[in-house]
Amino acid sequence: MTPSLRIAGLAFAYPDGYQALFGVNLEIAKGERVALLGPNGAGKTTLVLHMNGLLSGGVGTVEVAGLTVEKQNFPEIRRRVGVVFQDPDDQLFMPTVRDDVAFGPANMGLTGSDLAARVDEALEQVAMSEYADRPPHHLSFGQRRRVAVATVLAMHPEILVLDEPSSNLDPASRRELADILRGLDITLFMVTHDLPYALELCPRSVVLSEGVVVADGPTRDILLNDELMRANRLELPFGFDPRNVPA
Amino acid sequence: MPSPHTHGHDVGERLFVHRHSVIHRLPAEVKTVAMVAFIFTVIMTPPNQFWAFALYAVILVGVAGLARIPARVILPRMLVEVPFVFFALLMPFFGTGPTVEVLGLSLSQAGLLAGWGILIKGTLGVVSSILLAATTPARDLLMGLERLKVPELLVQIASFMLRYTHVVSDEMHRMKLARESRGFTATGIRSWPIIAQSGGALFIRSYERGERVHLAMLSRGYTGRLPQLVTVTTTAADWFTAMSLPAVGLIIALTAIWAGR
Ligand SMILES: Nc1ncnc2c1ncn2[C@@H]1O[C@H](COP(=O)(O)OP(=O)(O)OP(=O)(O)O)[C@@H](O)[C@H]1O
Ligand SMILES: [Mg+2]
Secondary structure, three states: OOOOEEEEEEEEEOOOOOEEEEEEEEEEOOOOEEEEEOOOOOOHHHHHHHHOOOOOOOEEEEEEOOEEOOHHHHHHHHHHEEEEOOOHHHHOOOOOHHHHHHHHHHHOOOOHHHHHHHHHHHHHHOOOHHHOOOOHHHOOHHHHHHHHHHHHHOOOOOEEEEEOOOOOOOHHHHHHHHHHHHHOOOEEEEEOOOHHHHHHHOOEEEEEEOOEEEEEEEHHHHHHOHHHHHHOOOOOOOOOOHHHOOO | OOOOEOOOOOHHHOOOOEOOOHHHHOOHHHHHHHHHHHHHHHHHOOOOOHHHHHHHHHHHHHHHHHHOOOHHHHHHHHHHHHHHHHHHHHHHHHOOOOEEEEOOEEEEHHHHHHHHHHHHHHHHHHHHHHHHHHHOOHHHHHHHHHHOOOOHHHHHHHHHHHHHHHHHHHHHHHHHHHHHHOOOOOOOHHHHHHHHHHHHHHHHHHHHHHHHHHHHHHHOOOOOOOOOOOOOOOOHHHHHHHHHHHHHHHHHHHHHHHHOO
8 A cells, every 4th residue: 555655865955054854764654643753953844844845845755645745746735734833823814713724625626515514524523613603813722723633634634744733732632632633544643742642642653863764663662762762852751651651 | 782893803804893784795896896986976076066975975874874883983993084184174275276265364265175075085985995894804805806806916915914914913912922021111212122123023023924824824725816715696686786876976976067067
């Protein structure tokens, strides 16, 4: 089966000359849930921006379900890759939650009752239906994050990419989001600094450091590899022991 | 009477007054065309036909009544006209030709009439625009323009301005909070450099946020054209209702022109 995501030899330098990625290789099978770990400045967001062609021009290739990320494929690529940005305020800009969730599918050409059904379904998935007519900027942070997830779910993506989904959430919102993400039947790629969250949601983790993949394996093994963890500035929260978490 | 409330309190939507009326229900492009046509009939009316302007005013009051927009919403908004009023008031002093004595001042007759013309036509135009803005959400107005085949680029520029006023005012608010929570209060001239500096930072920050919003839009398949989320069906009856306004205006204007020959 074609993998949901295949990245081969991806290297990239920003226009100011700063090289952020040095040959990244990564393959994610359909339906897999993978966490991307790594210290600040490792190039995680840079990598995410390559997945739907928002950044390009380096060497190497990115393929989403067999389709190469390149200019003539952008409309289809952007349907297949749902990126949820770190700051929901960057993502939500329409006057109401409903309009915001409709934005993506409407760009794909959906109209009328098909569009309305998509919107309702996506809001249902993140348990935000009752907020459909509220302006996004009046919602709490956790609610906005959920709406941000809905805006991309509405496009029925092949792969859902989340940049630090648990940041700034209170423990209850964090758990609710985990429940929502676990309930989705979709390929998931999640950038996170929240290692327990990675362990909870993603059987597999990839560690990115200084623009290269330095580890790729079962999340539990990675979190238990002290040497690897220390070398990449990864630290478990105080008192957290992956061994105590049931598999 | 319920107090006017806005849905969403969006910066771009501050002018909109949420009501349920015939006027609110009319499609945006129909209202826009009717308003522009009405303003044209007002402009072509000779300034010395005072009765015509009285009729126009009555018509606009009627529209406001139908739309249930109270005077206390309209009057303060008319302040945007003030700079033009100054200009109109100067005309009688600088006009040429025969003069009249008013309170010991010698004023040009032609100037008086021209000044009055600017004042009344300007006022009627401003009130018409206020009514349009109060009965049509800004976003609908933009979509209306799109449906009227106004060049897409112009509509885009306007819609980005609308969206970015929101971005900028949000950012401004956050920076104000950040300043004040660190003990800054704007007092006197000594705080100006700080305000000016945050102005510069505001520009950069808004610009960068704008760029991130743009990236997020591209990720969701934005190709430079905002999708029409609601399919508006404009009926002949809508046009008929709306165009009755400029039609009456035209009759008044033509009568005034004929009378003023
Ligand atoms: N627009 C840019 N121009 C130049 N360099 C950039 C730009 N954006 C990011 N970088 C640099 O690229 C490197 C990788 O940045 P990136 O944002 O991908 O890191 P990250 O892994 O997402 O970090 P974090 O965990 O802090 O979000 C950093 O050293 C950063 O300074
Ligand atoms: Mg990042």
